Amino acid sequence: MSEIKKQNDDAIMEKIRKDLLHHLPTRPLAFKLWVGFLLTIIGVALWGYVIQFNEGLAVTGMRDYVSWGLYIASFVFFVAVALVGMLLSAVVGLLKQKWITPLSRIAEMIALAFVMMAGIIIVVDMGRPERLLNVFIYGRFQSPIVWDITVVQVYILISFLLLFLPMLPDLGIIRNHMKNDLPKWQWKLYNILSLGWVGTPGQYKIMHSTIRVLLILIVPVALGIHTVTSWLSAMTLRAGWDSTIFGPYYVTGAFVAGTGAVAVATYFIRRAYHLEEYITDYHFDKLGQLMVLVSLVYLYFNLNEFWVPAYKMKTADAHHIHTLFSLDGEYGVMFYLTQLFGLILPIIFGLFKRFRKPFPMMIIGVSLVVGAWFKRVIIIIPTLIHAYLPIQNVPESFHEYNPTGLEITVTLGVIAVAVLIVTILAKLFPVVPLWEIAEEKGVDIERNL
Amino acid sequence: MKKNILNILSLISISLLIMGNVQAQQWKIDDDLKDARLKIPYDETNIDAGKLIYEKSCKACHRDIVIVDKNDRDLPSAPNLGNKEFQTNNTDGEIFCKISHGNGAGMPPFESQISEEQRWQVIAFLRSFSDTWEAPDASAAPVADKADEFNGQIKAISTSYDSKNNSIVAKVEAIDSEGNTVYPKGVKVKISIQRGFGNLPICDGEKTDDNGLVSISLNNLPPDTAGFIKVYAQVGDGVVKSEADLKISDGWKWENPLDGHHLWGTRDKTPIWLLITYLTVTISVLLIIGWAFFQLARIYNLRER
Numbered sequence: 001m002s003e004i005k006k007q008n009d010d011a012i013m014e015k016i017r018k019d020l021l022h023h024l025p026t027r028p029l030a031f032k033l034w035v036g037f038l039l040t041i042i043g044v045a046l047w048g049y050v051i052q053f054n055e056g057l058a059v060t061g062m063r064d065y066v067s068w069g070l071y072i073a074s075f076v077f078f079v080a081v082a083l084v085g086m087l088l089s090a091v092v093g094l095l096k097q098k099w100i101t102p103l104s105r106i107a108e109m110i111a112l113a114f115v116m117m118a119g120i121i122i123v124v125d126m127g128r129p130e131r132l133l134n135v136f137i138y139g140r141f142q143s144p145i146v147w148d149i150t151v152v153q154v155y156i157l158i159s160f161l162l163l164f165l166p167m168l169p170d171l172g173i174i175r176n177h178m179k180n181d182l183p184k185w186q187w188k189l190y191n192i193l194s195l196g197w198v199g200t201p202g203q204y205k206i207m208h209s210t211i212r213v214l215l216i217l218i219v220p221v222a223l224g225i226h227t228v229t230s231w232l233s234a235m236t237l238r239a240g241w242d243s244t245i246f247g248p249y250y251v252t253g254a255f256v257a258g259t260g261a262v263a264v265a266t267y268f269i270r271r272a273y274h275l276e277e278y279i280t281d282y283h284f285d286k287l288g289q290l291m292v293l294v295s296l297v298y299l300y301f302n303l304n305e306f307w308v309p310a311y312k313m314k315t316a317d318a319h320h321i322h323t324l325f326s327l328d329g330e331y332g333v334m335f336y337l338t339q340l341f342g343l344i345l346p347i348i349f350g351l352f353k354r355f356r357k358p359f360p361m362m363i364i365g366v367s368l369v370v371g372a373w374f375k376r377v378i379i380i381i382p383t384l385i386h387a388y389l390p391i392q393n394v395p396e397s398f399h400e401y402n403p404t405g406l407e408i409t410v411t412l413g414v415i416a417v418a419v420l421i422v423t424i425l426a427k428l429f430p431v432v433p434l435w436e437i438a439e440e441k442g443v444d445i446e447r448n449l
Numbered sequence: 450m451k452k453n454i455l456n457i458l459s460l461i462s463i464s465l466l467i468m469g470n471v472q473a474q475q476w477k478i479d480d481d482l483k484d485a486r487l488k489i490p491y492d493e494t495n496i497d498a499g500k501l502i503y504e505k506s507c508k509a510c511h512r513d514i515v516i517v518d519k520n521d522r523d524l525p526s527a528p529n530l531g532n533k534e535f536q537t538n539n540t541d542g543e544i545f546c547k548i549s550h551g552n553g554a555g556m557p558p559f560e561s562q563i564s565e566e567q568r569w570q571v572i573a574f575l576r577s578f579s580d581t582w583e584a585p586d587a588s589a590a591p592v593a594d595k596a597d598e599f600n601g602q603i604k605a606i607s608t609s610y611d612s613k614n615n616s617i618v619a620k621v622e623a624i625d626s627e628g629n630t631v632y633p634k635g636v637k638v639k640i641s642i643q644r645g646f647g648n649l650p651i652c653d654g655e656k657t658d659d660n661g662l663v664s665i666s667l668n669n670l671p672p673d674t675a676g677f678i679k680v681y682a683q684v685g686d687g688v689v690k691s692e693a694d695l696k697i698s699d700g701w702k703w704e705n706p707l708d709g710h711h712l713w714g715t716r717d718k719t720p721i722w723l724l725i726t727y728l729t730v731t732i733s734v735l736l737i738i739g740w741a742f743f744q745l746a747r748i749y750n751l752r753e754r
Contacts, residue, residue, distance in 0.1 A: 138716065141716060141727050142712045142713070142720070147727070150731055154731075157738050161738070161741050165741075165745075195752070196748075196749050198752055202751050207748065209744075210741050210744040213740075217737055
C-alpha cells in the first residue's frame with residue numbers, strides 16, 4: 001500500500017472515530033435524566049411486582065376467563081418488535097441494500113433488548129414464578145409453549161451474536177485509540193470484548209463467514225419465533241384465534257412494529273449523538289419506503305383476518321367481531337383507532353416523500369409502535385371474553401377484563417427495561433459500524449486500524 | 450271526547466284482531482268427537498301399548514307423567530299430563546282431537562303418524578294416571594286381567610344368560626296355594642342393566658310365558674372388559690327382585706387413548722415424529738450457534754501475540 005493512500009485512510013479514520021466514538025466517554029445531563037426517568041418507572045414497577053409476587057395474580061385484572069392480559073399482549077408485542085433485527089439485518093442486508101449499514105446495529109440492539117424482555121414478561125405473567133423450572137422439567141414437546149421457549153432462547157443467542165460479531169472491528173478500534181479518553185473499567189471492557197481483534201484478513205474472513213451463516217439462520221428462526229408465538233393462540237378453537245393465517249399475520253405485523261421502533265430509536269439516537277452525517281434523510285426515506293411496503297402486506301393480512309370471518313359470521317366469530325366492529329362493542333373504539341393510527345395513516349403519510357423525513361418518520365414510528373401494542377391487546381383479550389361455553393355462575397368481575405393500575409405499572413416497567421437496555425447499549429457501543437462506513441469510503445480495513 | 454271514544458274503540462278492535470290471530474293457534478275439536486268416550490277396552494294390553502307409543506312419540510316433550518294438581522311445567526317443556534286439571538277438563542274425545550290435530554303451535558298433529566287405535570291406546574295410558582276418570586262401560590275389562598292373574602305367592606326371580614340366542618332369561622318362581630313350587634305365567638317382569646350413567650331398561654313389563662320365563666334379546670350390548678354385565682330384575686311392583694353379574698363374553702381389551710403416542714398425551718407419549726423433528730431442528734440450530742461461538746475463539750486465537 002502506498003504511503004499516500006495510507007495517510008489518506010488514516011485521515012478518514014480519524015474523522016470517523018471522532019464522529020462516531022465521541023459519545024462513549026461523555027455522560028451528558030440529558031442522558032442522566034433519561035436514564036433516571038426510566039429507572040424511576042422500573043423502580044415503581046418493581047415495587048408493584050413485589051406486591052404481585054406476594055399477593056398472587058389476584059392483584060391484576062386477570063380472572064378465570066381472561067387469563068392472558070396486558071402481560072401476554074406485551075409479550076407478543078416484544079417478540080414482534082424484536083423481529084426487526086431479522087428484517088433489517090438479514091432480509092434487507094442479504095438483498096445487498098447498502099442503506100441498511102448505519103441502521104442495522106440499532107435494529108440488532110432493539111432486537112436483543114426486546115426479545116430478552118419477551119422472556120422476562122412471561123415470568124412476570126406467572127402466578128408462581130418460582131416454579132419456572134417446571135416448564136423445562138415437565139414441558140411437553142407437543143405443546144407450542146415449549147417450542148416458544150426454545151425459539152425465544154435461540155433468538156436471544158443469535159441476536160447477541162449478530163450484535164456482537166460485527167462489532168469486533170469497532171471494539172478493536174476503540175481499544176487501540178481511546179485508552180486515554182475512557183475510564184479504566186470501560187477501556188478494559190472493550191479490551192476484553194474485542195477478543196484481540198487486529199483486523200487480519202484471517203479474522204475478517206472468519207467474521208464474515210460466521211455473520212453470513214447467522215444471517216441466513218436467523219431468517220427461519222425469526223419466522224419460527226413469531227409463528228410459534230401466533231400458534232399459542234391459533235392452535236386453539238377460539239373465535240378470533242382459530243385462523244390459518246395467524247403465522248404470517250403476526251410476522252408481517254411484527255415487521256410493521258419493528259420498522260416503527262427503529263424509526264423512533266434512530267431519530268433520537270441520531271439527534272443525541274449528532275450522527276446526521278451518517279444517518280441522513282436518505283436513510284429515513286428508505287426506511288419509510290420499507291415501512292410502507294411491510295404495512296401494505298400487513299394491511300392485506302388484516303383484510304383476510306377480519307373480512308373473511310365477518311362475511312360468514314359464524315356464531316362465535318360474530319360475537320367476537322361485534323365487539324371489534326361495533327362502536328358500541330367493548331373494543332370497537334380501540335379497534336378503529338388502532339387500525340387507523342397503527343396502519344392506515346402511516347401508509348398514507350408514508351406514500352409522500354415529504355413525510356419520509358426524520359421528524360415525520362419519528363411521529364409515524366411512535367404511531368406504529370403504540371398502535372402495535374394496542375393491536376396485540378385487541379388480538380389477545382376480546383377472544384378470551386367470548387368463550388364458547390356461557391360464562392355463568394361466576395362473580396361479575398369475571399365477565400370482563402379491566403387491567404389494574406398495578407398491572408399497567410408493571411407492564412410499563414418491563415417496557416422501560418427494554419428501552420433502558422437499548423439506551424445503555426447505544427451509549428456503551430458505537431451505534432454506527434465504523435469499519436463498514438470506512439469500507440464504504442474506500443479505506444483499506446484489513447489491518448489494525 | 451267523541452274522538453277519544455272512537456280511538457278507544459279502534460284500539461279495542463285492533464286488539465281483538467290480534468287476539469283472533471292468537472286464537473288461531475288453538476285446539477281444533479271435532480264436533481262428533483267432543484263428548485266421545487274411550488273407544489277401546491280399558492285393559493292392560495291397551496294401557497301397555499299406549500305406554501310404548503307415549504314413550505316413543507310424546508315423552509320427548511311431555512316427559513314423565515307425574516300426578517299433580519296443576520300443571521307444574523313451563524315452556525319450552527310441554528305440560529305434565531298427569532295434572533288433575535287436564536285430566537278432569539278434557540273428555541276422551543277432546544284429547545283424541547288434540548293428539549290428532551295439534552294446536553298449530555307447540556303441539557304437532559299426529560294423525561298421519563299414529564293410527565286411530567294407537568291414539569286411543571295413548572288415551573287409555575293417560576287415563577291410568579287419573580283416579581276420578583271412569584272407564585266408559587262395565588263390559589270393558591278392568592285394569593288387571595283377572596283370568597290370567599296368578600293366585601299364589603311369588604318367591605323369587607332369577608336371571609341367566611342364554612348364549613345361543615344372546616338373550617337374558619328371567620325366571621320367576623312362586624308357591625301356589627297348596628305350597629308347591631310353580632313357575633307362574635303372566636307375571637310382569639322388569640329387567641335393567643347397569644351402564645355408565647344409570648341403568649338401561651331392556652324389559653319393562655313383559656309377562657312370563659307358560660314356563661315362567663321372560664327372554665329378552667341383548668342385541669350387541671357390550672359387557673365390561675371382563676365380559677360381565679350386571680342385571681337387575683324385579684317382579685311387578687318390586688317386592689321380589691334380584692341382581693346378578695352374568696358373564697356374556699370372554700371380555701375385551703380397552704385401549705386407552707392415552708397409552709399411545711399422541712399430540713394429547715403426556716411428554717413421555719410424544720409422537721416420535723414430533724420428538725425427532727423438534728430435537729433435530731433444535732439441536733441443529735444450537736450446533737450452528739455453538740459453531741459461531743467457536744468462531745469467536747478462532748478470532749481470538751488470531752490476535753497479535
